[in-house]
Amino acid sequence: MTTLALMHDDNTANDPQRRAPLVIGPQTDETVTDSVCRVTEEVRTPRAWFVALVVSAALTAVFFGTIGYLITTGIGVLGNNRPVMWAFPIVNFVFWIGIGHAGTLISAILFLFRQQWRTAINRSAEAMTIFAVICALIFPGIHMGRIWVAYWMAPYPNQMALWPNFRSPLMWDVFAVNTYFLVSAMFWYLGMIPDLATLRDRATSRLRHSIYGLLALGWNGSARQWQVYERAYLLLAALATPLVVSVHSVVSTDFAVAQLPGWHTTIFPPYFVAGAIFSGFAMVVTLMVPARAYFGLKHLVTLRHLDNVNKIMLATSCIVAYSYAIELFIAWYSGHSHERFVHLNRAFGPYAWTYWLMVACNVLLPQLFWLKRCRTTPWIMFLIALAVNVGMWLERFVIIVVSLSRDYLPANWAMYYPTLIDVLMLLGSFGLFFTLFLLFCRYLPMVAIWEVKHVLPREEVNHGRTRA
């Protein structure tokens, strides 16, 4: 199982004579398995990982603490008030659900397009999707006020003899987001089964052996298992692909179907989807740049991978910039005074700073990715990705809060200010997200081992498909 050895650690060059390798150094099935499994097998708790876990676990505690306070005290602890009845919780919801989209795009769409570089990052991106959707699902639940009747959204026969209103986009949303969560979770777990079996087979303690054994369901890598497995994987990828575009489209109808100026526009679905993918890829960079360095995976998650991710970010940033421009154009072209006002108000009203910060983070800064140096220097891309995270959160703030604060009736206008609880909840949701992600890094295979092996450059040209 020897493989092509490289002269140096750079695989970002584009030499048309030779396909750039997906892994760096002489990698074999064994070294790949080793470098991924080692992270979970290290007996000593890694110091920095532990510190990060403690911090994010503390934030998670703050998150659930504030949720408890909200439930026991009432919805008044949030800054939401007439006319801004949808504020931080919905901004956070749309933000988190958007983050998830990159994971699904990487694992499903890139799989269907046979983009083999996805194998090194799909597992962690899918994990990111699931954790982001968990954070997202919490927010609409708690912002309803009476969280204990959240189950009323389900169409079940009840003593009121009533059914949910299926003509409301909010109901579509319930179905879209829950479907998204379940499909992503199944896709993620199914993809992990062979790697869990690897962890089981390498386990040295009885406890590890039983836990991973249980999770691996007795997988033994037989050809019959692989056959149906690959089929199912392909089908799940095909099923998850439409979800990449549909989930955020449905989320956008929550706004677009309403009559509010600034919301009632037909470009929302594609605009939201592009933004979701943009923000998701920014989160992938935010997570992978430190993780690959800290857990010693630089030879699997190479600069070429990050380069590709950054190119997608650049492309989606341009789509988002185009959407901003079109939004303004339509507002002007519609000749509708309120529509025009809403957009002028975004750019020059009391919340103007959020608008311009958003433009700076989402449109201007990512243009640096035209430079190869920025696409392949970890700290630069990390900073840009952080800025994009901020910018995409602000985008949802601008759309939701700024539009609501000044609607048709000037007598009804009011400024929205978040309360301390609002801010703590936002921070807390990051705590939950990072806690889950840190636990994932330490206890589950962070890279899809079997998929990387599948695309490993091999000496013999062993079958029809092109390798490396």
Add this chain to the structure above:
Amino acid sequence: MDAHAHEHPNSSPPVAGLLAQFASPEALRAAAAAVRAAGWTRWDVHSPFPIHGIDRAMGLRPSPLPWLVLGAAVVGVVLALAMQLWMNGIDYPLIISGKPLLSLPTSVPIMFELGVLLAAIAAFVGAIALGGLPLYGHPVFFSSRFSRASTDGFFIFLAADDQRFEPISAQALLRSAGAVSVETLQVDEASGRVPGGLYWILATAVVLALLPPVLVTWYRTGPKSNPRIHLIQDMDFQEKYRPQSASPLFADGRATRPTVPETIPQGRLQADEHLYTGKVAEQWVTTFPMQPTAAMMERGRERYGIFCTTCHGLVGEGGVSGITSARAVKRREPNWVLPLSLHTQSVREQPVGQLFHTITHGVRTMPALGAQIPAEDRWAIVLYVRALQRSQNATLDDVPEPIRSQLRPVSP
């Protein structure tokens, strides 16, 4: 190695099969083709990643999974459409933004989502079930070498229950196919079988998990003499003062505020006894306090339609003709008393003053409606009720002379 070990379980543990390791995916594929050519049926190939073309080398038939997934997707789409049309269009017709009751476009998002969801569940469960998972034990797991199968080992396992199995020739077959090593695997009775207790635990868990839904269903169906239990009591216990309750807010400790002495609230001066009570000198009046007109009759018809039809029905025949009553009966409300027909003898004989009083203060289980309906309107309703009563108990004399000839006899 005893060639016939599996026939003599007493001497040494029976043989489960042979496990051979190969150096590379290509060697494995070639060997698989050789084993297949030798006509084996109970055997398998194990590798750390799917090997392209191995299914063909082994002669595996394509899996039926795609059909399963397609079926589930169709079921999901149809189910979602049927659910939405029935729930919002038929069982509880809900008119939203003037859209048709059976509206297809608004059903599309959920049809799509449910189709994807059920298809994905089918793919997931199908992959696990058709792959023979969960698998508690398998002979290959008893080989120490086999732990490489999930890292970089490529194996062929020939099971002893294949009718061609014969240790020596099987060994030879594997070696000639290029095996690096061949190992004989013994059946380990003790650790290969699922412990019996596990089934009991699972069965108990399933039964326990089914108990709550069964109890709920049992309690929720069929008539009950008490109001049904419902979990969320927000509507039953609201933070508010009820009549006659205590309140620390006022010096006299009463939540109900008495009227200020020597005053009459606006609009409460009801000096006209006939108009406001339907009685004169403690006797039911038999005349209307105002001159009945066609306009008053029309007003009465309209108000009757608003306030009375939900219980008494459009014609006043009571029973389940009103929608509130029909719904209460459908829900098997334990305390529901059927509204009376307004055409019963006793009601027809009542003086108008008494009918007026019934509307104002209610009667037995009928609620008082005096607070909702102004006195003039109540009299208009009484007038209309009288007309209804007449309509249901009419004789030939009630029909004006000129049009009597147009009447045709109808069979009852």
